[in-house]
Amino acid sequence: MxxxxxxxxxxxxxxxxxxxxxxxxxxxxxxxxxxxxxxxxxxxxxxxxxxxxxxxxxxxxxxxxxxxxxLSVRRHLLRTPLVRRPLAYRDARIANYRTQWVRAWQAELRTRRAAVAADRREGREGPGLTLRHGWLYVPRLAAAATRRWVALRVRERTVLEGRRARMDGVLDRLAVVLWRTLLGxxxxxxxxxxxxxxxxxxxxxxxxxxxxxxxxxxxxxxxxxxxxxxxxxxxxxxxxxxxxxxxxxxxxxxxxxxxxxxxxxxxxxxxxxxxxxxxxxxxxxxxxxxxxxxxxxxxxxxxxPVGELTPDQREDPVPDLRELCGVGEDTPLLVYSGGMAPQRGITTVVDGLAGLPGVHAALVAPDPGARYVREIECRAADAGVGDRLHVVPYVPYWQVVPFLSRADVGVIPIHHWPNHELALITKFFEYAHARLPLVVSDVRTMAQTTRETGQGEVFQAEDTESYVRAVRAVLDVPGRYRAAYDEPGLLEQWTWEAQAxxxxxxxxxxxxxxxxxxxxxxxxxxxxxxxxxxxxxxxxxxxxxxxxxxxxxxxxxxxxxxxxxxxxxxx
The missing domain is CATH 3.40.50.2000 (Glycogen Phosphorylase B;)
Structure with missing residues (x-):
């Protein structure tokens, strides 16, 4: 090398x-x-x-x-919290230590009180026992006060960590202005x-x-x-x-x-x-x-997507999406393929299942075990639709089109962000070559293209009811939307070979x-x-x-x- x-x-x-x-x-x-x-x-x-x-x-x-x-470590995470939150512990480990130490102290005091109570039940009254019982009030009050003080500092530490993670505080904004002014x-x-x-x-x-x-x-x-x-x-x-x-x-x-x-x-x-x-x-x-x-x-x-496969690519067996989801041919299956993040609108797909009885949804994710994916699965379970949501892993890019073609509808529920308004994203073309009817949110470029070609329905982004109506419309007459792909030259211009x-x-x-x-x-x-x-x-x-x-x-x-x-x- x-x-x-x-x-x-x-x-x-x-x-x-x-x-x-x-x-x-x-x-x-x-x-x-x-x-x-x-x-x-x-x-x-x-x-x-x-x-x-x-x-x-x-x-x-x-x-x-x-x-x-x-260099990915934020320098402000290493600094003292005195300016932002003067009462916050400077380190999370100290906060955890102090919290546990106070709990242990109070547990010890409860044990000592129980010992005094046991002596009394056994008839061991006397000046010494009374003194022991009275003296316990001092450390108990001290422990209670310390607990409240530690809890306050821990809360301040939690607020500090949230501010540092979001970087949206006054000091963060001033830092941006300062460095722009000094360094351009x-x-x-x-x-x-x-x-x-x-x-x-x-x-x-x-x-x-x-x-x-x-x-x-x-x-x-x-x-x-x-x-x-x-x-x-x-x-x-x-x-x-x-x-x-x-x-x-x-x-x-x-x-x-x-x-x-x-x-x-x-x-x-x-x-x-x-x-x-x-x-x-x-x-x-x-x-x-x-x-x-x-x-x-x-x-x-x-x-x-690629339009022609190499001999080696054609030899690789393509996983069956329906088999991975455990659903039969007669089960309506929606598919979302791509990155998993809040702005991708995955929650709309999950929430929409409640209004679509018998319909299943597959999420083709780059990392099925990712934290956000687990949160989505918990959301589906809480809504009572967990058995109709299926998370499956990515396949090689040359298998994406035949893999997705086993679904009934391709969904693109992304939210309104400027970057989402500007382009036909990868999954749009992959769904098209899989000849899937589309259900897309009303982000500018994709909504306009979908309406012009007639290959799907458009719904209002982040509106679950609008999404459900669009899915129902497509599932009622899917052939009408698949027919759009018969337009001469439409799919041919949407191939990687033309881009290459x-x-x-x-x-x-x-x-x-x-x-x-x-x-x-x-x-x-x-x-x-x-x-x-x-x-x-x-x-x-x-x-x-x-x-x-x-x-x-x-x-x-x-x-x-x-x-x-x-x-x-x-x-």
Whole structure:
């Protein structure tokens, strides 16, 4: 695994992803199709167990790299609570110790009182016994007072932990403003320093591979790819950076204001270094162009399923969804496939079962044992529908379509978040190729497409009654909705093979483009400043997007090439 010279393929592509590859169908399909087109592909991901792993995937070499995450520890968790909650215990272990110690003290006092009472019952009255009984009032009062004091400090500790987890307190908001003011686009180093853990884990491996193209999947890998490209150019090698934006970061449900400010700033700092940009929908492509002042509209690569399988893939038996759920052919079966999180609307599916007698629902989850999945199962049990909810694991991406086809309806109950409004998500295309009638929430792009094609019904997001009505309408006449897939060319345009051709052309264009000449002053680029601040034009926000909050001024849009300083060290 040492230094490796590029082979005689069309070029060496190093793909970067912030996960363990398995379960990320877009990344796997990109690697496989690029390898099939003659590119030498290395796919680098982050190992879950901090051990190095490698295997071959459809002609591409996958390497999972250990990624220790010491920078993921929030610094404020290590600080004294005196400013936020002065009465709170500074450490949860101390709180637990003091709580248990007071309980033990009171238990001991109860035993001593019982001993005095036993002596009295046995007739052992006397001055000594009376004194012993009277003296117990002092420690009992002290123990009761200590218990209340400890309970108060424990409550303060609980409140402190909640505030620290949400990071929505006054001090948190002031910290965001402070670091934005002091560091501008580089505030992410203080707000989300764990992003540097990816840099330290991936940098050496990328440098040893000496890529011709770095394909950075999503925001976290953008900075890693940008810095690697700078190092390669500094060593005299020509390399191109492709940023594949899977999501609209300002539109993702934020973990906190700190997270959103840090991630948005990180994306803005490194977007100018991309030689080309790809994304998942036309709407998101236009937003990215405006937000980052890109010269060209990003290439749209839909999250569509593969249409043709390899001989090895065809040999693998496909699990039977109905068999895994334990239901027969005559049982109406709904299916949801994808990530499990509150904003995905899974509770609507569970709550809707009460209004759909005899209907079962399957949740195809990446981790059936995850905490949120267990909470969903408990919710179903409490509602009396636990026997009609089935959680099953993911299957390989090439088996998803035939696996899902055993259901009767595909559901997409996601909530209104800007990122959800912008694209046709992966499961939309997978359901379509499985020829499933759809029931989708009224998020903009999917609702509009579903109404236009007639492939399903739309309901009001987070409205269980509306969802139940939509499911009933589809189950009453499923053939009407399946007929939409007979429209010539509809499914053909929604295949990964069509997207792979565009990706191949994009790779080829990157390597045939002439390198940009240095502009006056670039020889002395600010080695600490990195890319110049772009002046992205303000675009019309989508619903829920609101005003940009990444702490940057706006002005005339400029091209990415005009913002990047070749040879500068991005920060």
């Amino acid at each position: 040492g230094s490796e010279e590029p082979g005689r393929a069309r070029g060496r592509v190093v793909m970067l992803v912030d996960n363990a590859v398995a379960g990320d169908s877009r990344v796997q399909k990109s690697a496989a199709s690029a390898a099939a087109a003659g590119w030498e592909v290395f796919l680098l991901g982050a190992s879950k167990d901090r051990k190095r792993h490698h295997w071959r995937h459809e002609g591409a070499e996958v390497r999972l790299l250990p990624k220790p995450s010491p 686009r580089n505030a992410w180093r203080r707000l989300e320093p764990h992003l540097l853990d990816f840099e330290l884990a991936f940098a050496k491996e990328i440098d040893l591979l000496r890529p011709d193209i770095i394909h950075a999947h999503d925001c976290r890998m953008l900075g890693v790819g940008a810095r690697a490209a700078v190092r390669q150019r500094g060593a005299g090698r020509r390399v191109k950076l492709l940023w594949d934006a899977h999501e609209y970061v300002p539109g993702v449900r934020p973990h906190s204001a700190r997270w959103q400010a840090g991630m948005c700033g990180y994306e803005r700092a490194y977007a100018p270094y991309a030689d080309a940009v790809a994304t998942v929908s036309p709407t998101l492509a236009r937003l990215l162009q405006v937000r980052h002042g890109l010269r060209e509209l990003p290439e749209v690569l839909l999250n569509a 051709q565009k990706l191949d052309r994009l790779y080829a264009r990157l390597l045939t483009d002439e390198p940009e000449p240095l502009r006056e002053g670039d020889e002395n680029a600010d080695l600490c400043g990195g890319a110049r601040e772009d002046r992205a034009a303000a675009g019309r926000p989508v619903r829920g997007q609101g005003t940009s909050r990444d702490g940057r001024r706006r002005g005339r849009a400029r091209g990415a090439a005009g913002q990047r300083r070749d040879g500068a060290v991005p920060r």
